Amino acid sequence: MLSIKKLHFAYSNSPAVLSNINLNFSTGNIYGLFGKNGEGKSTLLKLMAGLLFPMTGSCNLHGEPTKKRQPHILKDVFLVPEDFELPSLRIGQFEKINSSFYPSFSKTQFYDLLEEFGLSPSNTISKLSFGQKKKVLIAFGIATNTPLLLMDEPTNGLDIPSKSQFRKVMASAVDQGKCIVISTHQVRDLHSLINHVVILDDSKVCMDLPLETISENLWFGMTPKKNLEDVIYTESTLGGRAILARGERDETEIDLELLFNGVIEAGVKITESINSETHA
Numbered sequence: 001m002l003s004i005k006k007l008h009f010a011y012s013n014s015p016a017v018l019s020n021i022n023l024n025f026s027t028g029n030i031y032g033l034f035g036k037n038g039e040g041k042s043t044l045l046k047l048m049a050g051l052l053f054p055m056t057g058s059c060n061l062h063g064e065p066t067k068k069r070q071p072h073i074l075k076d077v078f079l080v081p082e083d084f085e086l087p088s089l090r091i092g093q094f095e096k097i098n099s100s101f102y103p104s105f106s107k108t109q110f111y112d113l114l115e116e117f118g119l120s121p122s123n124t125i126s127k128l129s130f131g132q133k134k135k136v137l138i139a140f141g142i143a144t145n146t147p148l149l150l151m152d153e154p155t156n157g158l159d160i161p162s163k164s165q166f167r168k169v170m171a172s173a174v175d176q177g178k179c180i181v182i183s184t185h186q187v188r189d190l191h192s193l194i195n196h197v198v199i200l201d202d203s204k205v206c207m208d209l210p211l212e213t214i215s216e217n218l219w220f221g222m223t224p225k226k227n228l229e230d231v232i233y234t235e236s237t238l239g240g241r242a243i244l245a246r247g248e249r250d251e252t253e254i255d256l257e258l259l260f261n262g263v264i265e266a267g268v269k270i271t272e273s274i275n276s277e278t279h280a
């Protein structure tokens with residue numbers, strides 16, 4: 001669906017934010033996009049949405065460059081940004097004005113989602129809190145039913161019950177015709193939601209794998225492994241020492257936070273370990 005090839009991007013004369021990025025995003029998947037602060041996650045999402053343009057390389061949706069901003073391409077992508085300004089309108093008015101850009105927009109779905117989030121179409125947006133405004137955008141984004149839905153830190157500003165609501169709402173929004181990409185630092189908010197991990201580090205993609213491949217090849221746990229040679233990365237936690245090790249075909253639940261820290265600290269060892277297993 002969306003294909004990024006040899007993409008380079010820098011802001012004016014600054015060093016490259018993204019360098020030689022190659023990624024493919026396909027329908028039926030929910031991608032988790034992770035990276036440290038300033039690694040270029042928001043920049044990548046904006047490039048995907050056609051809001052920024054690659055310096056070299058390409059970013060194509062349905063084979064056409066998003067940078068051309070053609071209406072028949074833009075109708076198929078919606079970005080829920082991290083920071084935003086919304087007009088001082090009632091939610092219902094906002095919906096009437098903006099829904100016309102998205103042919104598959106469902107007003108019923110939007111209103112149902114608003115209700116789920118405890119909001120009403122008669123609410124005035126400027127009188128809402130940041131978290132409530134974010135809920136309006138999340139609900140609107142899902143209701144656009146665009147084949148590509150991009151979300152930048154969607155759970156930032158949401159309270160604890162709303163984070164569970166977010167997971168529930170997202171799970172109901174997934175279908176085989178959609179591709180969803182969610183960038184976040186709140187990895188626990190994506191628990192059991194994503195099925196593919198993309199990690200950016202040092203301007204590059206350092207992991208791009210389905211969760212299935214990760215769980216087949218890596219072992220996550222708290223108990224010390226007998227065979228210390230298998231251990232790739234460890235870190236202290238309140239409950240003891242968390243361990244990331246080479247898999248033994250006994251699948252364990254993926255700890256996304258441990259995976260992220262492990263990839264940043266011991267990336268090559270992890271990639272080599274997965275490659276050697278998958279090529280065995």
Ligand SMILES: Nc1ncnc2c1ncn2[C@@H]1O[C@H](COP(=O)(O)OP(=O)(O)OP(=O)(O)O)[C@@H](O)[C@H]1O
Pocket residue numbers: 011014017035036037038039040041042043044
């Ligand atoms: N408009 C801009 N002009 C110049 N530099 C920018 C601009 N926006 C972002 N940057 C720089 O580009 C780099 C990547 O920023 P970006 O916001 O994409 O990172 P991020 O991974 O989303 O970060 P975070 O996790 O902190 O949200 C950072 O070094 C940032 O300072």
